[in-house]
Amino acid sequence: MSRLLVTGGAGFIGSNFVRYLVERTDHSVIVLDKLTYAGNLASIEDLPAERVRFVRGDIADAGLVDGLVGELDGEHDAIVHYAAESHNDNSLSDPRPFLDTNVIGTYTLIEAARRRGTRFHHISTDEVYGDLELGDPARFTESTPYNPSSPYSSTKAASDLLVRAWVRSFGLRATISNCSNNYGPYQHVEKFIPRQITNVLRGVRPKLYGRGENVRDWIHADDHSSAVLAILERGRIGETYLIGADGERSNREVVELILEAMGHPRDDYDLVPDRPGHDLRYAIDSTKLRDELGWTPRFRDFESGLRATVDWYRANESWWAPQKDSAEARYAELGR
Template sequence: MRQILVTGGAGFIGSNFVHHLLQHTDASVIVLDKLTYAASRAALEEVPADRVRLVVGDVAEEAVVQGLVAGLTGPDDAVVHFAAESHNDNSLRDPSPFVTTNIVGTFVLLEAVRRHDVRLHHISTDEVYGDLELDDPAKFTESTAYRPSSPYSATKAGADHLVRAWQRSFGVRATISNCSNNYGPWQHVEKFIPRQITNVLRGDRPKVYGAGANVRDWIHTGDHSSAVLAILEHGTIGATYLIGADGERSNLEVVRAILRLRDRSEDEIDFVTDRAGHDLRYAIDATRLRTELGWEPAYPDFDAGLADTVRWYAEHEGWWGPAKDGVESAYAARGQ
C-alpha cells in the first residue's frame, strides 16, 4: 500500500489533508507532529487506526525523521511537509522557534528524502512574496520576487530556497506550493477568522487591527488539500504552484460578514493596535495550477464557506473554549 508521511498532520491544514487523503486515495498515512499548542489530537480522533499512525516528534530531530523516511520504500511513497510555526504575531515576539522548525526542520527533512530518494512536496505560503498595494491590480505569480516582511515569512522563504537548492544540486524529487490564507474547521482560536468567530459566538465584540483595510486572499482548507493532492500526483518535479481561490476580502469585510451571519450589527467592532509591519494585501494568481493540473476549488463562494465555518465553531465550543480566555488575555496585554 502506498505510504504518505505528513509532517504537521495534526495541525489545522495538515489534519484536513490527512482526512482528504483517506477520502480520495487508498494510501496509508504516517503523521509526524510535535503536538504543540496549535495541533490537535481531536482532529485525528475519528481516523481509522489501520490507515493512520501518529508519531509524536519534532521535524527538526534527525533520528526521528530519518527513521520514518527510511520506511518509505514504495515507488509512489511520498512526504508532504506541512510542519511549520506559522503565527506572525508569535514570530514577532520570539523568532527562534520559527528558525528551528521552518528552516532547520526543512533541512533535516531534505537530507532524509535525499538519502532515501523519496518524493517530497513542500507547503509554503504567499507571505514569502511580501505584500501588494491595496489599489494594485497585480497578483502574485510563480515568478514574483521574494520579499518577506516578518520572521515567519522570512523563515518560510528560507525553507523554499533550501528545497529548490536540494532539487537542483542533489536531484531531490520535490515540488513547492505557496498558498493563500486558509480558513475552515480545526483552526486555532489565535488566528484571525476563528478569533473573530469565537468572539461573536461568546457575545463579545470582534477585534480588527488598525482600520481593517488589509486584504487577504482566503481559501477553504478543503480546497488547499485537493490542490496539494493534485500537485503530489500530477505536478512537474522542480515546479512551484500557487494555490488560491480568488477570495480577496479586507479584514473589515470578513468581520462584518461574520457579524451578519450571527444577526449582529456590523458596527459592533473594536479597532485595536495594528500589528508591526502588517502586510497590506495578498492576492494569488493560480492560473498554472488550474491550467496544467485542471484543479478547481470546491468552495468558490467565500461567504458560503464562511457560513459553514461559523456553524462548525458554534457546534465545537468544547474544543476551542478551553484555549479562548488565554488567547484573549495575551492579545489584551498587547492592546489587541
C-alpha cells in the first residue's frame, strides 16, 4: 500500500496512527476529518505536506468520500476508518450524532470502497461486547457475543455488523479490529486519563465515578497503531482481530498512579456520582493477533507509559488548554 485514506486522522488515535505512518513507513496519507470538537488539526499540522494531505469534511458526505476514494489505487491503497463519535457521556446526552457518524458515515465509506474495490480496515472498540464481572478471569475474544451498553457502543456495534455484511454480501476486502482503551499524547481532555492529568496540572483534584472500581484494559496509542498496520499488511480479509496489551487497571489505580507520578498523595481525589450504564470491566484476549500476525506491544509496562503521557501533557499545555474549559463546563452540567 502506497497511499492511505485515514478518516478521523486529526482525532486522538487517528492522529497517532498518521504520525506512526510518517515516522516508520514510506506511505503517504490523505486525512479526512470533520474537525468536530474532538478533532484537532494541531495534532498533525507539523507533519510534512508531501506526505500528509488534509481534507476537512464529513464521512457521511457521499460525493466527497467517493471523490477521495477515487484517488486511491484500488489494488494497492487502502482506507483506514478511525472517524467516530466516541465519548460515552456525550452519547447519553445526545445520541443522534453517534448514529450519523458511526452508522451512516461507515455505510457511506464501505459503499465507496465496494464500488472501487478498495481495501478497507475498520477501527472499532471492545465496548461492543458489553462488560465483564469484576474478578472474572474471562476476557473478550473474537467470538464473544455483542452486548453493547450505550448509544456509543451500540452504534459502533452496528458499524461492525455493516462491514461484516458487506464482506459477505458484496466481497468487500475488509478487516475489523476491536481495541481496548487507548492512552498517550494528543487525547482530548474530556477523556479519563488526560482529564485527570490536566486537572492536577491546574490544581484541581481528580474526579472518580462511583468508587473507581471499574476496570479498563489500557494500551498505548503507538501499540494500537503498530497493530493496525500489521493487520493491513498481513491480516486475512473478512477477519476480526482484537488488540490489547494486557493492561488491566481499575480507574482508582490509574488515578493513584497519575497522582503519584505528579508528586501528589495517592488519595488526593474526589468521588462523584456514577454515570448510567457504566460498564464494570473490559479485558482483551489478543492471542489471535499475536499468533497469526506476530504482533507484540512495545509499551508492556503501563506505569512507564503513563509517566511518559503525564510528561507529554505537562510539556504541551498549548495543545490541550484551548479544550479544557469547554470540556469541564460540559462535565459541570452533568454534575461530574
